[in-house]
Amino acid sequence: MSIISVRDLTKKFGNFTALDGINMEVEEGEIYGFIGPNGAGKTTTLRILLGILKATRGEAKIFGKDAWKDAVEIHRNVAYVPGDVNLWPNLTGGEVIDLFVKLRGSNNKSRREELIERFDLDPSKKCRTYSKGNRQKVALIAAFASDADLYILDEPTSGLDPLMENIFQEYIKLAREEGKSVLLSSHILSEVEKLCDKVSIIREGKIIESGSLEELRHLTRTSMMIQTREPIESLNRLKGVHDIEKRNNTIYFQVDGEELDNVIKYISPFGIIKLESAPPTLEDLFLRHYKGDGGEA
Amino acid sequence: MNKPFANIAQTIKFILRRDRIRIPVWVLSIAIFTILIALMLPNLYTSSMEREIMAETMKNPAIIVMLGPGYGLDNYTDGAMMAHFMLVFTALATGIMGIMLTVRHTREDEEEGRIEMIRSLPVGALSPLTATIIMITIVNIVLTVIVGFGLYSLGFESMDLEGSFLYGASIGVIGIYFAALTGLFAQLSTNSRSTLGYSFTFLIAAYIVRGIGDIEYEILSLISPLGLILRTEVYVSNNWWPVFATLGQSILLFALSLYLNSIRDLGAGFIPARPGRKYASSLLSSPLGLSIRLQRTSIIAWTVGMYVLGVSYGSILGDLEGFLDTSGVLLKMLPESADYSITERFITMLMTILSILGSIPVLLYVLKLKSEEKKARTAHLLARAVSKNSLIGSYTLIGLVAAPITQLMSVLGLWSAAIFVMDNLVSMDILFKSALAHLPAMWIMVGLAVLLIGYLPNLTGLSWLYLGYSFFVVYMGEMLQLPDWMSNLSPFGHIPQIPMEEFSLVKMLVLIAITAILIVAGFVGYNTRDLEG
Ligand SMILES: Nc1ncnc2c1ncn2[C@@H]1O[C@H](COP(=O)(O)OP(=O)(O)OP(=O)(O)O)[C@@H](O)[C@H]1O
Numbered sequence: 001m002s003i004i005s006v007r008d009l010t011k012k013f014g015n016f017t018a019l020d021g022i023n024m025e026v027e028e029g030e031i032y033g034f035i036g037p038n039g040a041g042k043t044t045t046l047r048i049l050l051g052i053l054k055a056t057r058g059e060a061k062i063f064g065k066d067a068w069k070d071a072v073e074i075h076r077n078v079a080y081v082p083g084d085v086n087l088w089p090n091l092t093g094g095e096v097i098d099l100f101v102k103l104r105g106s107n108n109k110s111r112r113e114e115l116i117e118r119f120d121l122d123p124s125k126k127c128r129t130y131s132k133g134n135r136q137k138v139a140l141i142a143a144f145a146s147d148a149d150l151y152i153l154d155e156p157t158s159g160l161d162p163l164m165e166n167i168f169q170e171y172i173k174l175a176r177e178e179g180k181s182v183l184l185s186s187h188i189l190s191e192v193e194k195l196c197d198k199v200s201i202i203r204e205g206k207i208i209e210s211g212s213l214e215e216l217r218h219l220t221r222t223s224m225m226i227q228t229r230e231p232i233e234s235l236n237r238l239k240g241v242h243d244i245e246k247r248n249n250t251i252y253f254q255v256d257g258e259e260l261d262n263v264i265k266y267i268s269p270f271g272i273i274k275l276e277s278a279p280p281t282l283e284d285l286f287l288r289h290y291k292g293d294g295g296e297a
Numbered sequence: 298m299n300k301p302f303a304n305i306a307q308t309i310k311f312i313l314r315r316d317r318i319r320i321p322v323w324v325l326s327i328a329i330f331t332i333l334i335a336l337m338l339p340n341l342y343t344s345s346m347e348r349e350i351m352a353e354t355m356k357n358p359a360i361i362v363m364l365g366p367g368y369g370l371d372n373y374t375d376g377a378m379m380a381h382f383m384l385v386f387t388a389l390a391t392g393i394m395g396i397m398l399t400v401r402h403t404r405e406d407e408e409e410g411r412i413e414m415i416r417s418l419p420v421g422a423l424s425p426l427t428a429t430i431i432m433i434t435i436v437n438i439v440l441t442v443i444v445g446f447g448l449y450s451l452g453f454e455s456m457d458l459e460g461s462f463l464y465g466a467s468i469g470v471i472g473i474y475f476a477a478l479t480g481l482f483a484q485l486s487t488n489s490r491s492t493l494g495y496s497f498t499f500l501i502a503a504y505i506v507r508g509i510g511d512i513e514y515e516i517l518s519l520i521s522p523l524g525l526i527l528r529t530e531v532y533v534s535n536n537w538w539p540v541f542a543t544l545g546q547s548i549l550l551f552a553l554s555l556y557l558n559s560i561r562d563l564g565a566g567f568i569p570a571r572p573g574r575k576y577a578s579s580l581l582s583s584p585l586g587l588s589i590r591l592q593r594t595s596i597i598a599w600t601v602g603m604y605v606l607g608v609s610y611g612s613i614l615g616d617l618e619g620f621l622d623t624s625g626v627l628l629k630m631l632p633e634s635a636d637y638s639i640t641e642r643f644i645t646m647l648m649t650i651l652s653i654l655g656s657i658p659v660l661l662y663v664l665k666l667k668s669e670e671k672k673a674r675t676a677h678l679l680a681r682a683v684s685k686n687s688l689i690g691s692y693t694l695i696g697l698v699a700a701p702i703t704q705l706m707s708v709l710g711l712w713s714a715a716i717f718v719m720d721n722l723v724s725m726d727i728l729f730k731s732a733l734a735h736l737p738a739m740w741i742m743v744g745l746a747v748l749l750i751g752y753l754p755n756l757t758g759l760s761w762l763y764l765g766y767s768f769f770v771v772y773m774g775e776m777l778q779l780p781d782w783m784s785n786l787s788p789f790g791h792i793p794q795i796p797m798e799e800f801s802l803v804k805m806l807v808l809i810a811i812t813a814i815l816i817v818a819g820f821v822g823y824n825t826r827d828l829e830g
């Protein structure tokens with residue numbers, strides 16, 4: 001059974017379609033990345049999963065239960081960190097953490113102390129004095145201090161410094177070891193590449209790409225730098241070759257993953273002196289989609 | 298920086314631009330309110346007999362505590378009466394204006410990081426504070442002129458030009474004083490909330506100290522800015538020195554705040570923030586507990602406030618018969634009935650007013666849920682094992698329970714003052730019955746607020762409008778001879794007027810049933826709509 005199962009999910013705000021038929025499956029023990037440009041619909045999706053927004057159409061299930069109707073039951077095993085953590089200015093961080101943990105019904109004192117120490121938070125300060133990063137830490141500590149089966153995290157590291165980001169990643173890995181599932185929305189690709197097993201890319205309310213990192217990499221282009229004894233002829237007529245550039249006697253270009261084999265076969269007769277290839281990154285894919293030519297992929 | 302006041306003119310313009318609605322609203326409401334009252338008051342007491350009785354009433358300590366010492370009572374002119382009635386209240390209003398406008402442009406801007414943005418431009422370190430104080434000084438000068446000419450233009454013989462301007466200057470200088478004071482607190486504390494807290498505490502303390510001073514120790518009244526300003530004796534002695542003394546103190550306060558501003562870091566203060574609790578108390582473990590905790594200060598303040606309100610209404614009960622007999626207009630506001638004394642007829646009206654005022658905190662407690670949602674804090678709870686029903690239920694419950702508590706406090710306040718001032722005590726029984734009879738109307742207000750939160754969270758302001766409407770029809774209904782259907786539109790119009798009318802269980806149950814329907818409908822709406830956060 002999938003932990004999260006989203007089918008044909010559509011959300012309209014008035015006439016504006018924020019989500020347009022989204023599908024997504026998160027399996028048990030998976031760390032699932034959810035990436036996309038600003039306003040793509042990430043937060044909207046997560047809020048529907050939490051039962052705070054009601055879907056216009058389609059189905060959103062967690063643990064096999066309806067995200068809207070069975071919200072309370074589902075939430076006993078879910079930990080959530082919102083993208084914008086707004087806290088009560090006149091409560092202290094410690095009070096908020098305790099409140100959050102109690103409202104889920106579990107209580108793990110030693111975990112709480114450990115987390116406060118690791119994240120380097122002063123729990124005796126009023127929330128109004130906390131910086132954005134510190135407010136985020138409060139939400140993260142409350143999330144990790146509870147024994148949830150599913151973590152729903154909306155850009156959880158957007159305010160954290162690199163040191164804290166590392167600690168965050170540690171706890172995510174720990175959660176994975178414990179067999180827990182994570183849905184992580186993010187803008188930070190290196191983080192997604194480091195942590196996630198699967199990724200969905202959302203743009204303008206539609207999922208335009210999803211799959212394991214390997215599968216996605218397959219869709220990306222490899223950058224090549226080649227020197228040959230004889231000049232390569234009509235490279236530009238080859239399928240899957242992009243952005244050809246010649247400097248001195250070196251050629252730079254990009255190759256679609258699926259055409260790599262053909263291209264190498266084609267150029268090797270010209271006598272390769274030097275060949276360098278840069279691995280495909282999620283960033284290339286991401287940028288390509290961000291720029292708006294995602295439809296062709 | 299070497300030019301601490303660089304670009305100050307630009308900064309002032311920017312402040313005026315940001316407040317181009319807010320400032321006129323403040324100034325005009327205060328001015329129009331003052332002038333309207335000045336216009337009405339002389340018509341209420343026309344014969345010299347009535348004036349003499351008013352002058353007598355003004356010697357009542359309860360009145361002195363509220364309004365300050367009477368003056369010119371031997372020949373109680375319209376001007377003297379109006380100034381005595383109104384000066385301290387309008388001064389409180391300008392004080393509040395000074396506090397609110399100053400906090401907004403000093404500590405609040407600093408807390409929100411806006412001053413940091415401004416300071417990154419070629420603007421001097423002391424410019425924001427100075428610009429704020431200059432702006433408020435200008436505002437109060439304008440207010441002085443409007444009120445001065447406005448009062449004078451009414452053409453009452455006893456309201457001469459000098460007196461009218463002195464009245465304007467008296468309230469204006471209080472506005473400046475409290476702006477300067479708030480500017481100082483903005484340097485001392487590290488956040489806008491406690492700046493507001495310190496300033497309002499000072500304002501209330503100044504009012505109370507003045508009250509004690511006016512009765513017992515006059516020196517206390519001279520220390521309090523609100524007491525000092527009453528020594529102007531507008532329209533009788535026309536003393537200007539209190540205005541200048543207050544202005545002098547304001548300049549000192551401002552100089553001190555400039556100095557503190559110049560030696561501190563941006564964002565820092567001088568009163569260190571106390572470390573708070575590291576762990577949550579057991580109260581803080583449910584949505585209800587959280588809601589009570591968040592509104593703790595407000596709940597305590599309103600509970601005490603309703604008692605004080607009861608006391609202040611109670612304190613006039615003693616003089617009521619004489620007071621009302623001569624005041625034709627006020628008498629018209631009461632329901633007609635030959636079998637009951639004026640005091641008894643007044644009780645009903647009083648309880649209705651107190652119930653409507655008591656509905657203010659009740660509504661505040663319930664509508665807090667909406668502001669929590671707006672600030673995206675309800676999602677924290679709903680994302681955990683908290684149902685929407687238990688969330689909205691907590692706020693509804695607080696509202697429903699708060700109603701009888703505020704009623705109890707008003708009655709106790711009335712009672713404890715009445716013991717001192719009344720010869721023929723109204724029976725406690727009548728008071729309690731009347732307070733109880735009003736409860737369902739207050740609950741209807743709760744029901745309405747819940748309904749709006751459920752379906753139209755952006756229009757919760759309608760519940761205030763409805764409460765205001767109720768106040769209007771109940772308060773002015775008899776006097777303006779409004780048709781019955783107008784007061785029937787308000788739940789308060791359906792409350793039996795005890796002791797003249799019988800306590801009606803049926804009416805009470807009908808109102809309670811309507812409340813229940815409103816609440817259930819509100820819950821349904823809340824469960825079916827999108828939440829903002
Ligand atoms: N309550 C609302 N009413 C109207 N439009 C909304 C509402 N909430 C979100 N939207 C719109 O829906 C779209 C998706 O918003 P969403 O917050 O899900 O984006 P996001 O992917 O989380 O973006 P970001 O990366 O900036 O956080 C945006 O265009 C946003 O303006």
Ligand SMILES: [Mg+2]
Pocket residue numbers: 042043044083154
């Ligand atoms: Mg978002």
